[in-house]
Amino acid sequence: MPVSSCSLCASSELELVIDLGFHPLADTFIKKEELMQPEVRYPLQVLLCKSCGHAMSSYVVPATKRYQEHDYSYDSGNSKVSVEHFGEMAQEAIQKVGVGAGDLVVDIGGNVGTLLDAFRAQAGTHILNIEPAGNIADIAEKNGVETVRNFFGGEVAHTIAKRGGAKVIAMTNAFNHIAYLDDFMQGIVQALRPDGAFLIEVPYLLHLVEKLAFDTVYLEHVSYFALRPLRTYFKKFGLVISDVIENDYMGGSMRLYVRKSGPGFAGLADMVAREEAAQLFDPLMYRGFMQKVLAFKFSLLKELLEAKAEGGRIVGIGAATKGNTLLNYCGIDATLLEFVTDASVLKIGKYTPGSHLEIKPDEAITAGITHALILPWNIGDFLRGKLTPKYPSLVFITPHMGE
Numbered sequence: 490m491p492v493s494s495c496s497l498c499a500s501s502e503l504e505l506v507i508d509l510g511f512h513p514l515a516d517t518f519i520k521k522e523e524l525m526q527p528e529v530r531y532p533l534q535v536l537l538c539k540s541c542g543h544a545m546s547s548y549v550v551p552a553t554k555r556y557q558e559h560d561y562s563y564d565s566g567n568s569k570v571s572v573e574h575f576g577e578m579a580q581e582a583i584q585k586v587g588v589g590a591g592d593l594v595v596d597i598g599g600n601v602g603t604l605l606d607a608f609r610a611q612a613g614t615h616i617l618n619i620e621p622a623g624n625i626a627d628i629a630e631k632n633g634v635e636t637v638r639n640f641f642g643g644e645v646a647h648t649i650a651k652r653g654g655a656k657v658i659a660m661t662n663a664f665n666h667i668a669y670l671d672d673f674m675q676g677i678v679q680a681l682r683p684d685g686a687f688l689i690e691v692p693y694l695l696h697l698v699e700k701l702a703f704d705t706v707y708l709e710h711v712s713y714f715a716l717r718p719l720r721t722y723f724k725k726f727g728l729v730i731s732d733v734i735e736n737d738y739m740g741g742s743m744r745l746y747v748r749k750s751g752p753g754f755a756g757l758a759d760m761v762a763r764e765e766a767a768q769l770f771d772p773l774m775y776r777g778f779m780q781k782v783l784a785f786k787f788s789l790l791k792e793l794l795e796a797k798a799e800g801g802r803i804v805g806i807g808a809a810t811k812g813n814t815l816l817n818y819c820g821i822d823a824t825l826l827e828f829v830t831d832a833s834v835l836k837i838g839k840y841t842p843g844s845h846l847e848i849k850p851d852e853a854i855t856a857g858i859t860h861a862l863i864l865p866w867n868i869g870d871f872l873r874g875k876l877t878p879k880y881p882s883l884v885f886i887t888p889h890m891g892e
Contacts, residue, residue, distance in 0.1 A: 490551075492545060492546065495540065495543050496669075496712060497718050497719075498541040498543070498721075498722070500538055500539070500540035502539040503536040504536065504772045505547065506536065506775035507535035507703070507779065508532075508779070509533040509706060509782075510532075510817075511533065512530055512817050512843060513528050513529065513531075513817070513842040514529075514550065514555060514708050514842060515707035515708060515811075515813040515817075515842060516709050516810045517555075517559045517842055518559075519840040519842055519845070521838070521840065524840060524845060528842065531708055532547055533818075534546070541721060542717055543712065543715075544712070544714075544715070545711060545713065546710065546712070550708050552621070552640060560622075560623075560624045561835075562808075562836050563600065564600065564625070564833055564835050565600040565601055566603045566632070567832060567833045567835075568832075572603055575607050578661070579604060579608045580607075580611060581734075582686070582746075585732065585746060586688075586746070588657060589613075589614075590613035591613070591615065592614050592656035593614065593615045593616075593653065594609075594615070594656060595649060595657070595659065596617075596619065596658075596659045596660070596661070597659070597660045597663060598619065598660060598662075598663030599618035599634070599636075600629070601628045601629045601632055601634070602618050602632050604661060605617075605618055614656075616635065617637065617655075620636050620637070620638065621640045624835075641673065642673075642676055645676070645680075646679040649679075650679050654680060654682035656682055656684070658677060658680060658681055658687050660687075660689050664689045664712075665692060665712045666709055666711055674725075674726050674728075678726050678727070681749065683749055685749075686731070686746045687728070688744070689745045689747065690738065690742050690745075691714050692714075693714065693735065693741055693742055694764075694769060695715060695741075696735075697713060698778060699767065700740060702811075703814070703818070704815040704818075705740055705741075705811055707813070715764050715769055716730070716760050716761050717761045723747055729747070729751065729753045730745055731748045731753060731754055733745055733757065737867065739811075740811070740866070782818075785888070789886075789888060790821075792886060793825050794825070797825060801884075802860070803862060804828055804853075804858055804860075804861055805826045805829035805863075805864050806829070806830055806864060807831060807872060808830075808833070808836045808841060808848045809864050811864070811865060812829075815864060816844040816864070817842075821862075822844040823846060826844075826862065828846055830849055830851045830853060832850070851876065854880055858880075858883065859882075861884070862886045863886065863887045863888070869887040873887075
């Protein structure tokens with residue numbers, strides 16, 4: 490449905506600042522038998538609220554369509570990078586929040602339970618996963634992770650509160666997927682212990698702009714968060730941001746600790762000043778941003794076309810969700826790439842949405858392949874290090890984005 494008001498402050502004063510055309514759902518990889526079926530595309534645009542500065546998608550696809558009509562293809566336990574990241578995240582939260590044995594830790598959109606497993610292993614906590622994607626919930630339960638097969642809402646919040654509340658409620662790259670934030674936050678307040686923390690890790694709008702990471706814009710992302718709007722928004726619920734940590738995960742994220750009481754983060758004002766200095770809340774800044782995005786598109790296509798003209802054979806590396814935004818915005822399909830490789834069994838054998846490139850294992854790279862386009866550029870160094878020993882003659886093309 491089209492968005493007509495800000496999801497944080499309800500203002501109707503919204504301005505279009507990013508427009509990437511029409512796209513399919515980026516996280517819905519296609520089975521072979523679905524290739525001949527019509528594929529729905531939606532406007533992939535970002536609106537900026539002139540009142541509070543929040544950035545949001547111009548069109549919200551229902552959550553059931555995003556996560557329950559097709560098998561979900563992301564498994565956090567399949568990535569060495571993710572497993573290490575969530576292990577570090579759990580260790581940090583245990584120390585900062587004072588999590589101990591027997592405390593309840595909840596992960597909303599917890600996938601197969603990778604973060605929860607780390608909490609349980611490191612602190613002996615009780616764990617509860619809230620995961621609406623049925624095939625992913627199956628894997629989580631096989632991993633021994635108690636899982637509620639539903640979206641988080643009032644009923645789930647009431648169940649958690651009856652268990653004494655959660656010491657930590659975590660959301661990793663999922664808070665930005667929520668369409669009805671007021672209802673959602675009321676559930677958080679109900680389910681969180683007075684001494685607990687709502688732990689959010691989410692892509693940071695400032696990093697998106699600084700790194701030209703337009704490929705982190707996709708339909709599953711309903712919001713693009715910055716600290717200035719969030720600081721005001723959380724006050725509505727009696728919540729305070731107690732700590733903020735920036736990191737490079739997913740190409741640029743921020744980790745927030747949000748609590749019911751206690752001192753606010755001392756560095757918050759400086760971070761908000763950084764956002765304002767970057768003109769993050771000025772629609773005019775995004776005109777220059779979009780010009781850079783267009784220049785990036787032309788540059789990448791030129792590099793790929795020159796490689797093809799010289800007889801090169803190109804594959805894509807990493808069937809990442811962000812890669813689907815890049816492929817579809819740039820118009821890259823089977824005329825340029827032969828296939829895409831990935832390590833996930835949930836993706837191998839399927840096809841990329843929109844571009845319809847078959848996903849194969851790395852072993853499908855034969856001697857005739859000359860070039861490889863790395864789609865998850867944020868882990869480009871890791872992927873090059875993994876593949877170079879096997880394929881020493883392969884020429885890697887890594888989108889440089891804004892770096």
